[in-house]
Amino acid sequence: MVQICSKGIDDEAINVELEKMSEAFVIGASTNSPSLPLTVLVVQDHQGISNVAPADAPLRHLSLTKDSEIVAEARIQDYINNLRFFISPTAFFQVNTLAAEKLYSLAGDWANLGPNTLLFDVCCGTGTIGLTLAHRVGMVVGIEMNASAVADANRNAEINGIKNCRFVCSKAEDVMGSLLKEYLTKKLDSGISDSDVGIKEDEKKDIKEVQKEEENNSVNEKNNNNNNEKKMEYFENVVAIVDPPRVGLHPTVIKALRTHSRLRRLVYISCNPESLMANAIELCTPSDESNEKGNKNNRGWRNMSSAGLARHRAKSMPTSEPFKPVKAMAVDLFPHTPHCELVMLLERRIWLSRFARE
Ligand SMILES: C[S@@+](CC[C@H](N)C(=O)[O-])C[C@H]1O[C@@H](n2cnc3c(N)ncnc32)[C@H](O)[C@@H]1O
Numbered sequence: 206m207v208q209i210c211s212k213g214i215d216d217e218a219i220n221v222e223l224e225k226m227s228e229a230f231v232i233g234a235s236t237n238s239p240s241l242p243l244t245v246l247v248v249q250d251h252q253g254i255s256n257v258a259p260a261d262a263p264l265r266h267l268s269l270t271k272d273s274e275i276v277a278e279a280r281i282q283d284y285i286n287n288l289r290f291f292i293s294p295t296a297f298f299q300v301n302t303l304a305a306e307k308l309y310s311l312a313g314d315w316a317n318l319g320p321n322t323l324l325f326d327v328c329c330g331t332g333t334i335g336l337t338l339a340h341r342v343g344m345v346v347g348i349e350m351n352a353s354a355v356a357d358a359n360r361n362a363e364i365n366g367i368k369n370c371r372f373v374c375s376k377a378e379d380v381m382g383s384l385l386k387e388y389l390t391k392k393l394d395s396g397i398s399d400s401d402v403g404i405k406e407d408e409k410k411d412i413k414e415v416q417k418e419e420e421n422n423s424v425n426e427k428n429n430n431n432n433n434e435k436k437m438e439y440f441e442n443v444v445a446i447v448d449p450p451r452v453g454l455h456p457t458v459i460k461a462l463r464t465h466s467r468l469r470r471l472v473y474i475s476c477n478p479e480s481l482m483a484n485a486i487e488l489c490t491p492s493d494e495s496n497e498k499g500n501k502n503n504r505g506w507r508n509m510s511s512a513g514l515a516r517h518r519a520k521s522m523p524t525s526e527p528f529k530p531v532k533a534m535a536v537d538l539f540p541h542t543p544h545c546e547l548v549m550l551l552e553r554r555i556w557l558s559r560f561a562r563e
Pocket residue numbers: 296297298299327328329330331332333334348349350351354375376377378448449450455
């Protein structure tokens with residue numbers, strides 16, 4: 206396992222060693238051998254990120270300890286937006302932290318955040334997106350399947366004094382539906398009057414119908430026992446920033462996001478345009494079209510492109526208001542490579558006018 210980092214490692218022994226190396230720039234740490242020690246790859250006197258590993262980069266072995274427990278504790282650390290992040294060996298972290306700052310703040314701007322916003326940070330890793338945007342929202346709910354990354358996220362919230370985040374350790378497909386239901390169906394049971402949030406009578410009926418539909422949906426739901434005093438609060442503005450791995454979002458997550466009508470705005474961050482396009486097709490295909498009589502038992506699916514498969518899957522999406530792709534931007538997190546991050550804003554009709562800032 207190679208973990209890329211840019212500034213330091215959470216281990217006093219390593220830091221002592223690094224100090225001896227003047228301005229050493231740590232670019233990788235490996236803990237994949239059962240017979241540790243930790244190996245740290247460094248480039249001396251280096252400044253910058255994108256060209257950090259010249260072919261002749263020296264590989265330095267730092268013998269830390271034979272006590273594997275101590276080494277297993279080693280976490281690298283880095284900074285984004287002046288927040289400090291601890292990162293476990295198996296947790297994801299963007300290598301180009303300066304560009305990541307731009308990426309996350311762009312996503313935050315497009316998500317139209319405010320104090321009454323509930324932000325779902327789907328595939329949250331060590332909590333980077335949610336934690337850097339936490340000061341701009343009422344509450345963040347992060348979802349991540351890597352337990353070490355979730356432990357990091359909780360620790361990162363704590364060390365940065367951030368209190369309005371909850372991180373759920375689970376596959377998004379297992380909890381997205383139940384979390385949306387937990388937070389978004391509070392409204393009609395709460396004492397808040399609909400006029401307070403601008404809901405008209407016919408829209409209220411729509412919401413109830415959709416909620417009923419949501420209950421009937423066979424989203425695989427697991428209860429999670431995370432307690433958080435904020436979870437009973439009502440938030441007017443509900444948005445999701447999703448940042449899935451290359452494969453994109455699981456169909457169950459797409460269905461949950463699409464069929465929960467109070468989610469009006471979705472910012473999709475992707476490192477793979479193909480899966481982004483496929484997921485956007487399912488999120489944005491109008492129900493009338495998706496329910497068109499087609500050959501639902503199409504046996505040619507094995508030969509389909511991911512977009513073709515998405516169009517096919519969209520046919521079985523429950524009736525729901527589609528999102529619309531509004532704008533997209535590429536953010537070059539990997540200069541001098543063919544890879545690029547993409548950000549796309551998806552929106553639905555803003556019926557609660559006070560949500561819209563523009
Ligand atoms: C591209 S990374 C983004 C991480 C984080 N948003 C960031 O910018 O640092 C994708 C993350 O999704 C997580 N992941 C992959 N599949 C998942 C799933 N089915 N449910 C929840 N998280 C998942 C990975 O562990 C990884 O942390």
